[in-house]
Amino acid sequence: MIPTHWFLILSAILFTIGVCGVLTRKNGITIFMCIELMVNAVNLTFVAYARQFHQIHGLLFVFFVMAIAAAEAAVGLAIFISLFHHRHTIDVDEANLMRW
């Protein structure tokens, strides 16, 4: 049986990669994928602690996080489609107005 802290360290590495992507990239869709990466890292932490403390609540939280990530991806991608129709780019530096 693998100790829990290995999973926590893997989750920390994945979360850091996600943070790095959000901070350094300009392509909106890539930033979104990095957010998904961070969400998955947090899910891994939830599952690792659920096994550590024998609590099934952690798994249910992962279920809810997945549902909310799906909702967020749908709305966010719709916003990028709308931005692309108006500006013909998804560079997040170009999106500096709330309405146009």
Added chain:
Amino acid sequence: MFEYVIFFFFAAVAVIFALVVITNRNPVVGALSLVVSFFALAVMYVLLEAPFLAALQVIVYAGAIMVLFLFVIMLLNLQHQEEPRTRPVQQFLGYTSSAAFGLALIYYLAKFGVTKLPEGPFVSDARMVGIKMFEAYIFPFEMVSILLLAAIVGALLLSGRAGVAKDEETT
């Protein structure tokens, strides 16, 4: 021993393909490597004795959400668009601050993390998850369904061509 081999192999796969996501300039390559990373995370869930969540990870994340991403990338035809370079100062600040954040995270995990093994097997199949969800978490479950409905309506409203048609009328 065999478990450790599987763990380190798939951990390496997850990290390497996550790095491809943030370094590659082509969003299609990024989305496909993110799918591989999610598959590696599903293997992690199997190692953590949560096979139901592993199936959910493959179906919902690798199946549904990433297909949505790929659809949007291909719909907008982004493969040929040059991504402008990040300014050097921003890039430097981004890399250093995220590296500092990650090092601090790993330091505190190594210092204060739980090191003792959990005792006994952990039963977390679909039956246990379902019983808990529909007894203790029925209200959040219904809330999530309303949230998903709101997300559908919002996505349709935002991505529809209504705004574009109005612009063409006025100009």
